[in-house]
Amino acid sequence: MASGSGFYSITVAGAASDLSTLYAERIAAPTSRYSDLCDRKHQMSRRDYPRWDETSTGNCRREPALAVHGTRAGRLPCCVRRANMGIPTSGERVTVNSDDTRARSVFMEVHSGLPREGPGDRASTGRAIALAQPLPASADVLDIACGPGEQTVHLAQLLPAARIQAVDYHRPFVEEASRRVATAGAGHRVKVSVADMRALPFETGQFDLIWCEGAAYNMGLTNALTQWRSLLRSDGKLAFTEAVWLRDDPPDELHDWWMAGYPDMGSANASLELVSRCGYRLLGSFVLPDHAWWERYYHPMEDRLTILEEKYNGDPEAMAVLEDCRLEIDYYRRYSDCYGYLFVVAIRES
Numbered sequence: 001m002a003s004g005s006g007f008y009s010i011t012v013a014g015a016a017s018d019l020s021t022l023y024a025e026r027i028a029a030p031t032s033r034y035s036d037l038c039d040r041k042h043q044m045s046r047r048d049y050p051r052w053d054e055t056s057t058g059n060c061r062r063e064p065a066l067a068v069h070g071t072r073a074g075r076l077p078c079c080v081r082r083a084n085m086g087i088p089t090s091g092e093r094v095t096v097n098s099d100d101t102r103a104r105s106v107f108m109e110v111h112s113g114l115p116r117e118g119p120g121d122r123a124s125t126g127r128a129i130a131l132a133q134p135l136p137a138s139a140d141v142l143d144i145a146c147g148p149g150e151q152t153v154h155l156a157q158l159l160p161a162a163r164i165q166a167v168d169y170h171r172p173f174v175e176e177a178s179r180r181v182a183t184a185g186a187g188h189r190v191k192v193s194v195a196d197m198r199a200l201p202f203e204t205g206q207f208d209l210i211w212c213e214g215a216a217y218n219m220g221l222t223n224a225l226t227q228w229r230s231l232l233r234s235d236g237k238l239a240f241t242e243a244v245w246l247r248d249d250p251p252d253e254l255h256d257w258w259m260a261g262y263p264d265m266g267s268a269n270a271s272l273e274l275v276s277r278c279g280y281r282l283l284g285s286f287v288l289p290d291h292a293w294w295e296r297y298y299h300p301m302e303d304r305l306t307i308l309e310e311k312y313n314g315d316p317e318a319m320a321v322l323e324d325c326r327l328e329i330d331y332y333r334r335y336s337d338c339y340g341y342l343f344v345v346a347i348r349e350s
């Protein structure tokens with residue numbers, strides 16, 4: 001889960017673009033070059049993500065290892081790769097090579113038709129909505145990076161008179177979310193469209209509520225909080241989930257795996273401090289419960305992986321992608337006490 005970094009890389013403007021290209025190189029690199037590439041990646045992490053060394057962020061402060069323990073060096077959290085699997089937007093240059101295209105297509109097979117594309121559930125969305133109350137009856141709501149739209153539908157049901165705009169830059173997700181919204185009978189007040197969250201096509205002060213489940217990392221939390229603030233009305237509210245460390249002593253293999261994907265990941269307190277530094281007052285926060293990871297996300301993904309493992313038996317390239325997805329699930333199964341998703345609800349301070 002990283003801002004702009006990923007396995008299925010597209011080049012994006014800004015500091016993270018080198019890192020994106022590097023991951024694309026890394027997955028295609030012969031084994032003998034892995035440690036060199038890891039080394040370069042970590043140098044870049046330090047340069048491009050200066051918060052790494054700042055105590056105030058609460059990040060796990062530890063020297064990153066130069067090799068990823070016990071894993072194929074190309075492995076990153078699925079959510080990191082997902083961050084970059086969408087349609088390139090204008091000005092972006094696609095840098096993936098054919099190996100990446102193949103891996104990406106298998107990855108997309110895993111990630112098409114799942115109930116959701118990240119941890120979350122209706123109860124948690126409802127709990128966050130309760131923290132955001134009071135809201136105007138016909139609130140203007142923006143759901144950023146809506147994926148296939150599960151939480152978009154929940155928002156429409158929980159706020160029955162709200163006008164909702166939902167955006168994602170991966171067109172198949174936008175189409176799926178639109179279908180779900182229509183099936184839920186909310187098409188007249190929920191508009192789903194393709195948009196890049198780094199350049200949202202909205203006016204300042206347009207929304208009473210901004211929602212973002214599992215995607216702020218795509219543009220970096222500080223950047224997201226800053227840009228979203230200007231889209232909110234003076235007393236507008238914000239709700240988002242963010243990956244955080246729940247312990248400051250995670251096992252090395254887990255630490256390195258997350259740092260390869262999301263070097264900016266901090267503690268829950270660090271994320272909350274950032275929220276107030278960016279001009280919001282905290283209304284409440286909670287860590288997503290375990291079942292919000294399993295029921296609508298990892299269990300369906302495991303079912304999909306079982307089918308695809310049979311389909312791609314004997315195809316090492318495809319199997320490597322599936323193994324990576326299994327690894328992500330396995331890490332959560334083993335280490336869910338070490339990290340989680342924090343749901344944060346805050347109000348814009350004037």
Ligand SMILES: C[S@@+](CC[C@H](N)C(=O)[O-])C[C@H]1O[C@@H](n2cnc3c(N)ncnc32)[C@H](O)[C@@H]1O
Pocket residue numbers: 079082083084086115116117118119120144145146147148149150151167168169170173195196197198212213214215218
């Ligand atoms: C972890 S998924 C979360 C999706 C959904 N909110 C959910 O919880 O099911 C992250 C989403 O971010 C989207 N995304 C990644 N980069 C984006 C960008 N630059 N602009 C818009 N959407 C983006 C992906 O397409 C994906 O749908």
